[in-house]
Amino acid sequence: MExxxxxxxxxxxLAVPLPSxxxxxxxxxxxxxxxxxxxEGAIGRVVGAEGAMFDVKIVGVGVLRYARSExxxxxxxxxxxxxxxxxxWTALRPTTVIEATVGSRAWGLAEEGSDTDLRGAFVLPFPxxxxxxxxxxxLVSEDGSATYWEAEKMIRQALRADPNTLELLFVDSARxxxxxxxxxxxxRDAFASAEIYGSFGRYALSQLKRLTQSQxxxxxxxxxxxxxxxxxxxxxxxxxxxxxxxxxRVAPTFADAVLQAKEYIKQLYRSLYDQGLLPERDFPSMVRxxxxxxxxxxxxxELRPKNAYNLVRLLGSAIQWLTTGEAELETxxxxxxxxxxxxxGQLSLDETMRxxxxxxxxxxxxxxxxxxxxxxxxxxxxxxxxxxxEEAARRxxxxxxxxxxxxxxxxxxxxxxxxxxx
Numbered sequence: 002m003e004x005x006x007x008x009x010x011x012x013x014x015l016a017v018p019l020p021s022x023x024x025x026x027x028x029x030x031x032x033x034x035x036x037x038x039x040x041e042g043a044i045g046r047v048v049g050a051e052g053a054m055f056d057v058k059i060v061g062v063g064v065l066r067y068a069r070s071e072x073x074x075x076x077x078x079x080x081x082x083x084x085x086x087x088x089x090w091t092a093l094r095p096t097t098v099i100e101a102t103v104g105s106r107a108w109g110l111a112e113e114g115s116d117t118d119l120r121g122a123f124v125l126p127f128p129x130x131x132x133x134x135x136x137x138x139x140l141v142s143e144d145g146s147a148t149y150w151e152a153e154k155m156i157r158q159a160l161r162a163d164p165n166t167l168e169l170l171f172v173d174s175a176r177x178x179x180x181x182x183x184x185x186x187x188x189r190d191a192f193a194s195a196e197i198y199g200s201f202g203r204y205a206l207s208q209l210k211r212l213t214q215s216q217x218x219x220x221x222x223x224x225x226x227x228x229x230x231x232x233x234x235x236x237x238x239x240x241x242x243x244x245x246x247x248x249x250r251v252a253p254t255f256a257d258a259v260l261q262a263k264e265y266i267k268q269l270y271r272s273l274y275d276q277g278l279l280p281e282r283d284f285p286s287m288v289r290x291x292x293x294x295x296x297x298x299x300x301x302x303e304l305r306p307k308n309a310y311n312l313v314r315l316l317g318s319a320i321q322w323l324t325t326g327e328a329e330l331e332t333x334x335x336x337x338x339x340x341x342x343x344x345x346g347q348l349s350l351d352e353t354m355r356x357x358x359x360x361x362x363x364x365x366x367x368x369x370x371x372x373x374x375x376x377x378x379x380x381x382x383x384x385x386x387x388x389x390x391e392e393a394a395r396r397x398x399x400x401x402x403x404x405x406x407x408x409x410x411x412x413x414x415x416x417x418x419x420x421x422x423x
Contacts, residue, residue: 014073017080018087018143019055023047024075027057027067039065044075050144060280089137092410096123097140097149098182101175103168108314109331110340119147120169122155124181124389126409127397134415152185152389159192160377162200164315167192171328181389191381193328198368201319205312206364209357212309216350221248222269229291237284241266309353310343316360323367 019025024046031039039062049056053069074080100121105111119142129136140149150158150166158166169175170189177183221244228240235243244265245258252258266284274282279290317336322328332340339356342348348356396405404410 014080015070017074018083019047019050019069019072019074020083020086020141020143021047021049021145023083025055025057025072026075027059027071028073029067029071031065033062033065037062047072060278086141087143088413090140090142092413093123093125093129093137093140094149095404095410096126097121098124098152098177098179099169099175099185100149100178101169101172103165103172103174107168107172107174107330108340109333109337110310110314110344112341112344116146120165121147121149121178122152122169122182122185123149124152124179124393124405126405127394128409128412130390130393132412132415134413152181153386156382156386159189160379160382162192162194162196162377164201164204164318167197167328168330172330181392184385184388188381188385191378191385193322193326193373194377195323195368195371195373195375196377197319197322197373198364198371201315201322202364202368205315205319206357206361209309209312209354212312212350213354221265225266225269226287226291229288234288234292237263237266309350310340313343313353313357313360314340316357316364320360320363320367323364323371323373326372 024044027039027041027043027045030041033039039059043059043062045057045059045062045065047055048058048064055067055069055072056064057067057072058064074083098121100119101107102117103120104118105115106117123140125136136151138151138154141147155166155169159170170186170192175186177186224247225240225244228235228243238259241259241263244262245252245255248258248262248265252261270279270284270287271282273279273287273290279286314332317332317340318328318330339348343353343356393405395401396403397409400407402408
């Protein structure tokens with residue numbers, strides 16, 4: 002069962018939110034520098050917004066700016082999702098009980114132009130948790146800069162030593178917006194355990210190794226696109242054979258290596274299509290792209306310095322927390338200087354990996370010597386969650402003023418799956 006606006010008719014495609022990542026269709030034609038036309042009906046993806054203006058990456062063109070009235074969501078499902086997300090944000094944002102500034106501004110690593118990211122937790126009003134409908138478990142702002150988790154989801158994540166959740170609970174900027182939030186912050190040490198070793202440290206190391214593999218694949222991408230600029234352009238089979246000869250990936254036979262290379266090429270044009278750079282998800286489209294605007298291709302998101310520096314930060318946080326038993330999420334001194342160097346792209350990924358590997362022994366030593374409990378205190382977490390649910394019920398039943406009592410938002414109408422389409 003879903004909860005939300007019942008009929009499809011109220012959905013105005015010119016009014017629903019367009020969060021980043023939404024696929025859209027343009028309603029107007031444009032001329033870009035050089036006189037090249039971009040027709041009405043062009044397909045793109047929202048990559049940013051400023052007020053009522055949206056930056057849209059158009060397939061085969063690049064990023065153009067459109068007014069909200071010039072765009073409609075490409076898919077009905079996306080329109081419904083965006084509307085439900087906006088409705089949940091409007092209705093439940095007042096039920097937030099904890100909020101914190103996170104990210105680079107909390108870590109002491111903010112620079113000019115750094116985003117301000119908020120994270121928090123909210124408590125569902127009692128009626129929202131008693132029916133058949135699937136109540137929201139996340140609230141996300143339209144621009145994606147603020148995310149709030151439903152209290153039970155937050156507690157379950159914290160029990161797993163999820164880094165983002167523990168950051169919310171332990172960062173210096175964490176603040177309670179309601180007495181319920183004060184209860185949560187008083188109990189936060191129940192979630193600190195030696196499992197930080199895995200969720201912070203070993204996770205960071207595994208992801209850094211994946212970055213190294215992704216870097217190799219990105220290097221292959223450049224080689225493949227260069228080959229496709231030849232005259233005449235080689236076909237898929239020829240490109241796969243060439244790639245198999247230069248790839249460091251191990252395969253039982255050369256035929257297996259060719260199959261691996263061919264699969265990589267297919268993944269490449271699918272990825273370019275998903276980025277809005279190809280009009281079709283196929284090899285001929287990639288050939289045309291290579292001969293046209295391939296120089297505009299961006300670094301894969303996972304290879305941006307921001308990702309690598311955050312993983313090294315997680316590794317350092319794990320070592321410090323396990324060693325001292327206390328959370329210190331703001332970085333200082335030489336470690337801060339190292340992270341800023343990685344963030345600014347002054348260290349290569351190979352150098353970053355060497356820095357991470359040096360800390361591997363420190364991570365293991367910290368785990369062996371830590372005074373943190375082996376696991377989070379599930380009994381305390383359970384008692385906390387029960388207290389939160391009981392308090393939400395009490396405020397509702399006594400009609401206490403506020404967003405959990407007499408001012409609680411109305412529960413959305415329940416919708417049978419598929420009923421929206423009738």
